[in-house]
Amino acid sequence: MAEEFDVVVVGAGPAGSAAALVLARAGKSVCLLERGPFPGSKNMYGGVIYPRILDGLIPNWWEEAPVQRWVTRRATMVLTGTQSLTVDYRTEAWGRPPYNGATAYRPDFDAWLAGKAVEAGAVLACETTATGLLGAPGKGGIRGVRTDRPGGEIGARLVIACDGVNSLLAKEAGIYGKADPHHFTLGAKETLALPARVIEERFGLAEHEGADFEIVGCTEGVAGGGFLYTNRETVSVGVVLHLPELAASKKRPEEIIASMKANPVIAPLVAGGELVEYSAHLIPEGGWVMLPGLVADGMLVAGDAAALCLAAGIWLEGVNFAIGSGMAAGETALEALDSGNVSAPGLAGYRKRLEGNFVLADHRKLRRAPHLMLSDRVQHRYPQMICNLTEAMFTVTNPEPKKGILAHTRIEARRAGVRLGQLARDTASALRTYG
Amino acid sequence: MAPTDPGPGPVLVARKWVDRRPTVDLLTGEVSTDPRSSGASEADEAALEWGLRLAGVWGVGVLAVTAGPPDAEAVLRPALAAGAGGAVRIDLTSPPGHLAGGAPSSRAVASALALVARTAGSRMVLCGDLSLDRGSGAVPAFLAGELGAAQGLGLVSLAPDPDRPGHLGAWRRLDGGRREELALAPPWVCSVEGGTARLRRAELAGVLAAGRAPVEVVTAETSGPAPPHPARTGPGRPRTHLLTGPDPTADARHRILALTGALVERTPPLTLTLGPGEGADRILEALRAWGELPGEEFP
Amino acid sequence: MTGPGPMRESFEDRMATVEFRVAPTAHITVDGDSCRGCSTKACVTACPANLFVPTADGGILFNYEQCFECGTCYLVCDTEGAISWSYPEGGHGVVFLRS
Numbered sequence: 001m002a003e004e005f006d007v008v009v010v011g012a013g014p015a016g017s018a019a020a021l022v023l024a025r026a027g028k029s030v031c032l033l034e035r036g037p038f039p040g041s042k043n044m045y046g047g048v049i050y051p052r053i054l055d056g057l058i059p060n061w062w063e064e065a066p067v068q069r070w071v072t073r074r075a076t077m078v079l080t081g082t083q084s085l086t087v088d089y090r091t092e093a094w095g096r097p098p099y100n101g102a103t104a105y106r107p108d109f110d111a112w113l114a115g116k117a118v119e120a121g122a123v124l125a126c127e128t129t130a131t132g133l134l135g136a137p138g139k140g141g142i143r144g145v146r147t148d149r150p151g152g153e154i155g156a157r158l159v160i161a162c163d164g165v166n167s168l169l170a171k172e173a174g175i176y177g178k179a180d181p182h183h184f185t186l187g188a189k190e191t192l193a194l195p196a197r198v199i200e201e202r203f204g205l206a207e208h209e210g211a212d213f214e215i216v217g218c219t220e221g222v223a224g225g226g227f228l229y230t231n232r233e234t235v236s237v238g239v240v241l242h243l244p245e246l247a248a249s250k251k252r253p254e255e256i257i258a259s260m261k262a263n264p265v266i267a268p269l270v271a272g273g274e275l276v277e278y279s280a281h282l283i284p285e286g287g288w289v290m291l292p293g294l295v296a297d298g299m300l301v302a303g304d305a306a307a308l309c310l311a312a313g314i315w316l317e318g319v320n321f322a323i324g325s326g327m328a329a330g331e332t333a334l335e336a337l338d339s340g341n342v343s344a345p346g347l348a349g350y351r352k353r354l355e356g357n358f359v360l361a362d363h364r365k366l367r368r369a370p371h372l373m374l375s376d377r378v379q380h381r382y383p384q385m386i387c388n389l390t391e392a393m394f395t396v397t398n399p400e401p402k403k404g405i406l407a408h409t410r411i412e413a414r415r416a417g418v419r420l421g422q423l424a425r426d427t428a429s430a431l432r433t434y435g
Numbered sequence: 436m437a438p439t440d441p442g443p444g445p446v447l448v449a450r451k452w453v454d455r456r457p458t459v460d461l462l463t464g465e466v467s468t469d470p471r472s473s474g475a476s477e478a479d480e481a482a483l484e485w486g487l488r489l490a491g492v493w494g495v496g497v498l499a500v501t502a503g504p505p506d507a508e509a510v511l512r513p514a515l516a517a518g519a520g521g522a523v524r525i526d527l528t529s530p531p532g533h534l535a536g537g538a539p540s541s542r543a544v545a546s547a548l549a550l551v552a553r554t555a556g557s558r559m560v561l562c563g564d565l566s567l568d569r570g571s572g573a574v575p576a577f578l579a580g581e582l583g584a585a586q587g588l589g590l591v592s593l594a595p596d597p598d599r600p601g602h603l604g605a606w607r608r609l610d611g612g613r614r615e616e617l618a619l620a621p622p623w624v625c626s627v628e629g630g631t632a633r634l635r636r637a638e639l640a641g642v643l644a645a646g647r648a649p650v651e652v653v654t655a656e657t658s659g660p661a662p663p664h665p666a667r668t669g670p671g672r673p674r675t676h677l678l679t680g681p682d683p684t685a686d687a688r689h690r691i692l693a694l695t696g697a698l699v700e701r702t703p704p705l706t707l708t709l710g711p712g713e714g715a716d717r718i719l720e721a722l723r724a725w726g727e728l729p730g731e732e733f734p
Numbered sequence: 735m736t737g738p739g740p741m742r743e744s745f746e747d748r749m750a751t752v753e754f755r756v757a758p759t760a761h762i763t764v765d766g767d768s769c770r771g772c773s774t775k776a777c778v779t780a781c782p783a784n785l786f787v788p789t790a791d792g793g794i795l796f797n798y799e800q801c802f803e804c805g806t807c808y809l810v811c812d813t814e815g816a817i818s819w820s821y822p823e824g825g826h827g828v829v830f831l832r833s
Contacts, residue, residue, distance in 0.1 A: 003643055031643065035824045037755070038471055042803060044833035105832050107471065125642045127825025148823055149639040166805045168820070181809040188782045191832045234832060247776035247810040254748060254782070278748045279833040280782035280802045282809070456753055471831060472753060633758075636823075 001144075001155045005031045005123075007333055008145055008156035010130045010169060012039035014319050015303025015326035016162035017113040021057065022330030024120035028337060031154055032114065032122045033147065035129040040110025042164070044279040046187050046240060047229040048101040048212050049109060050320040053358075055098065057327060058116060062099055066108035068231035069210025070094060071101035073203065076314065077265065079217040083387035084265045095209050103210045103229050103236075109319075128152070130163060133172050135298065141343060142173065142298030158298055158342050160329050162322070165282045165304040167292065175293030175301065181243040183286030185224055185311070188253040189238025190261075192273025196233050202269055203230055214316060217383035218260040222249045223374045226260045227316075228269065237261060237270055240283060240311075242374050253280065283318070285311040285374075288367035294354070295347040302329040308354075310362055312369035313378075314434070321359055328353040368433045377418065377426060385416035443601030443621040444556040445496035445521075448486040449548055449574070450479045450514065452507035453567045466568075475510045477629030478563025484632035485593050485625075486561045487518050493600035496520035500551050502527050502544050508650050516637035516645035523551050523651045541569070545577030547655035552582060554653075558622035559601055563629065564589045575626040584622035591631050745784055749800050756799045757826035761819075762807070766793035768816035776810040777817070802828050 007023050009016045012034035020032040036042045048071055054061040072095040075088040094100040118124050128147045134155065135143035144155040161169040165184070170176035196207070203211040215226035223242035228235060239256050246253070261270050284290060284307035291308075294301055302308065303322035310317045332350040336342045354360040372378055389412040393405065403411075413420055453476060454468035475483070483499070490497045499514035501507045502525040511522035525547045527539050552560055560582070565572040572588065579586040587605040591614075596602040601621035606614045608628075619625070637645070681693035692698055709717060722728045769775065770792040777786040777794070783802050787795040801822070808819040821827070 003640060035821055036827075037474075037825050037829060041471070041829045041831075042827070044830055107831050107833065111471070123643055123646055125639070125646065128639065128642060129821050129824040131820075147639055149636055149642065152639040154639065166819075179809060184805075184809055186780070186782060186804065186806050189833070231832075243780070243806065243809055247774070247780045250779045252779050252784070254745070275743055275748060275751055277751050277830065277832045279752065279830050280804050280806075281833075282805045469831065472829070 001153045003031070004155040005029045006156065006337055007031070007158045007160060008033065008154050009122075009160045009162060010145060011035075011162035011164055011303070011305070012114040012117075012124060012126075013043055013110055013162055013164065013303060013322060014113055015305070015308075015322035015329070016160065017110065017117045018057065018323045018326030019160045019162065019300075019302060019330035019333070020117035020122040021113075021120050022327055023333060024117055024122040026334050027121075028334065030117070030122040031156070032117055032124045033128050033130055033145070033154075034114070034124065034126045037127055038107070038111050039114035039124070039126070040105075040107035043106040043110055044187065044189065044281040045106055045318060046189070046227050046238065046283070046316060047103060047236060048316075049104055050101050050317055051323075052098060052100070053320045053323045053327070057323075060097075062097055062102075064112070065102070065104070066112050067102040067104050069103050069205070070099050070208055071103060071212045071229070072209040073205065073211040074101070075211065075213045077213055077215045077218075078383045078386055079215060079263055079265060080384055080387050081263075083391060084263075085387050085390050090204075095206070101212060103212070103231050105231065113323075130169065133159065133169060133299070137173055137175075137296040137298070137344065140297075142296060145169070157337060158300065158333050160326075160333060161299060161301045161305050162303045162326060162329075163305050165284050165307075165309075167301070167305045167307075169299070170292055170301045170305055173296040173299055175296050175299075177292070180286075180290070181247075183284060183290040183307070184243045185240045185283045185285045186243055186246060186253060186280060187238060187240050187283050188257060188280040189227075189236050189278075190257060190275055191231070191234045191236050191277040191279070192270055193234050193276045194270075194273045198272075199230050199233070199235060205230065214314075215260070215266075216379070218263055218266070220249070220251055220256050220259055221380070222246050222251060222256060223376075223379045226266075228266065234276060235270055235273060237266070237273075240285075242285075243282075254278070283311060284309050285370050287311065287370045288363045289370075291363070294351055295344050297343045300329040300332060300347055300350055302326045308359060308363070310366065311373070312362075312366040312433075313373040315362075315366070321362075324357060324359045325354060328357070328359065366433055368429060372426070372429060372433065377422065381416045381418050382426075385412050385418055388412045388415060443493070443495065443558045445498045445559075446486045446490045447498050447500060447548075447552050447555060447557040447560045448483050448514065448519065449560060449562045449578075450475045450483065450499060450501045450510040451563070451566050452501055452503045452510045455567060457568070470506045470509070473506070473509065475513070476563050476565075476567045478565060478627060479510070480563075480634040481627050481629055481632040482561040482563045483514055483517065483519075484634045485627055487635065488632070489559070489561075489593065489595045489603065490518075492595040492597050495600060498523065498551075498555050498557060500525065500548060502539070502547055502655075511650055512645045512648075513634075513637065515648050516641040517635055518637070518641065521555075521651065522648070523555075523653060525551065526652055526654045527656070541571060541573035542577050543655075545574050545581055547653075548574070548578050549581035550655065551653065552578075558582075558584070560584070560624040562624070562626045564626040572626065575624050579624040582622055582624065584624045585619050587617045587619050587623060587625040590617075590625055590627045593625065593627070749783065752800070752802075753829040753831065754800050755826045755829060757822040759823070760796075760798040761803075761822040761827070762796065762798050762801060763818050764794050764796040765816050765818075768813045769794040772813050772816065774812055776812065777807040780806050780810045782806065798822075800828075 006028040008031045009020045023030045073090045078085045130145045132146040210230045213228040218226040222245045224240045228237045302325040308321040392408045454473045456472040497519040498521045499519040500523045562575045590605045592606045594604040605617045681690040785797045808817045
């Protein structure tokens with residue numbers, strides 16, 4: 001055994017670093033394992049970090065966090081091949097402390113947050129992959145992890161698994177069933193270089209301000225969506241694709257990105273951008289319904305590894321959920337270490353903590369959202385209908401007099417193959433979910 | 436070992452912190468680097484592995500050394516993790532106004548490294564053969580000059596003599612698939628090609644300890660302004676230079692003779708078949724005869 | 735900044751924008767025998783790095799060198815046990831810098 005720690009945290013992403021930071025500050029010995037050459041090197045995401053969760057952990061985090069731009073423009077776009085409807089919101093308030101959303105490169109942001117844990121006293125070991133657990137739930141509990149280095153066993157009173165969306169450790173502990181592809185989407189994106197001034201002109205931004213566009217109806221019929229957001233000197237453009245539909249469509253992810261970039265609404269925004277990095281990652285989109293058991297004897301699971309990523313259509317958040325769950329895991333671990341009970345019942349406070357704050361409250365409230373968002377109607381019929389309806393309303397058909405909105409709605413619903421009863425039910429469901 | 440022999444000391448492994456994937460602006464030729472894609476080159480990794488192997492055979496320590504900013508300690512920690520007993524970073528103060536990406540001259544780096552080698556009592560130094568950014572391969576040669584050490588540069592294989600610490604056989608490439616075999620005794624400076632040895636995977640305990648291990652920092656000054664980083668903003672074209680033609684007033688025959696060098700008196704080429712020792716003597720003799728060797732400075 | 739549409743680079747150029755520190759051994763192995771019986775071969779199109787290549791005899795040729803380590807392949811795979819999936823040796827594999 002290489003060394004004994006109070007806690008070994010697997011994965012120096014936002015969840016792992018937050019957990020390690022909480023524990024190291026409280027004086028516990030923490031080993032933070034990272035399989036990449038530096039924290040964040042394996043991480044990629046769909047755009048925006050909402051770091052207010054850091055307020056309590058790192059005061060004035062905005063003065064030091066490696067942020068690309070502060071999001072002051074948030075747009076949701078509905079596209080068909082030839083039409084688009086955009087809800088475009090801008091506010092200067094999000095461009096001032098304490099800010100709201102930020103674009104950042106994960107290799108920068110994650111490395112910064114891990115650095116905070118190291119400053120607090122956590123021991124960071126990079127280039128070290130955890131390959132399995134020492135011990136097992138029930139049989140004396142989990143007592144550490146095995147790594148792929150020679151002499152690579154690390155003993156710990158508690159393991160916090162933040163090993164990402166594939167959750168290899170949670171699966172080994174038996175608290176994560178066989179993964180169902182229906183609960184996952186593939187995110188694929190391109191980072192395109194453009195001069196800062198060009199970005200600011202095209203997106204109507206001041207210096208340091210950023211835009212975040214979420215897009216429906218741009219994925220060639222594969223359920224999912226697209227995103228486009230601005231960094232300082234690059235824009236990131238990509239798609240999120242429901243795995244079973246992607247597989248069935250026989251379309252390639254980069255071709256779907258290309259078709260989105262060719263859309264006449266998107267093309268002028270990304271024109272001339274030189275590809276500087278292509279990346280892909282899985283997203284646990286199932287939300288509440290795929291939530292694994294969060295604890296086992298001697299182990300807690302946080303972040304993507306616990307599927308704590310919110311994909312609720314109008315709200316797409318992950319990093320804040322990772323940090324929030326990591327902090328809660330760290331606090332629970334502290335309590336358990338101090339009380340000497342690290343069994344699953346001793347760690348039950350973790351779930352209570354998550355339910356008590358946004359992490360599980362949001363997931364529970366929005367539990368129907370992922371299913372609704374990936375449904376055929378939201379993906380295909382409603383975008384077509386809403387674009388047609390808008391077009392019909394604003395097309396002046398003189399000498400014919402204007403029709404009322406309800407009349408238009410009836411006509412367009414019929415044309416898009418939407419039954420009004422279904423529309424009413426979906427509206428009610430959306431209200432229940434988002435209301 | 437004679438009691439007066441201080442022994443060869445630890446094996447000094449010199450490692451350069453360099454971006455393995457720098458970005459080059461295609462329009463301006465400007466090179467930008469990123470600390471996160473920076474580290475040791477393949478050749479420097481091989482040098483560390485050879486150093487650890489030699490030290491293991493002879494039962495001596497390994498001292499890792501680099502010259503660069505604090506971020507350059509990123510190449511020392513893996514060395515500590517893999518088994519180096521100590522690490523030294525030379526903080527080279529650059530002249531003011533110096534390019535951030537530019538490096539101090541090879542001679543300045545070599546003299547700073549020599550200082551560390553002398554302080555550590557090390558008479559064995561291993562480096563990678565070429566750095567990735569400048570790539571002149573001059574530092575090991577300058578270093579050997581500073582230390583008055585034998586050089587084995589661009590090696591592909593090393594075979595330590597287990598009975599005589601510091602003594603080793605070494606092989607380097609020659610043209611035509613041939614190898615040159617060297618026998619080295621301390622003090623020596625060797626540089627190895629990349630890919631000749633794969634750095635061992637550090638033990639977990641080593642990794643955990645290396646994160647907390649101290650790195651000694653010594654300060655050295657670069658002597659004089661460093662040469663600029665090689666940067667070219669246009670396509671490479673040979674410089675034009677003036678060729679003085681034959682005397683235009685001479686007749687055609689003499690002009691052709693002057694251009695071709697025919698009928699001019701010269702020493703005819705000489706082919707000799709000799710053993711290595713005799714061959715070396717004969718080369719020195721010829722160099723002296725041509726006035727290329729200044730007197731008897733060289734033994 | 736003009737031109738009819740977005741720039742299209744070859745797939746090789748696309749992958750050349752990404753840093754991979756290739757490990758000496760493969761972290762993912764594909765059982766060619768299982769693949770011969772598979773009619774969907776979803777991995778071939780779904781893999782964002784385009785690492786799965788169908789062979790003339792109905793099998794699958796797999797390259798691990800440019801893997802994003804995302805997990806798409808094993809999740810879309812219909813054939814139990816055809817893909818054995820893990821992470822590459824620590825320090826190796828994909829390195830994102832601007833993602």
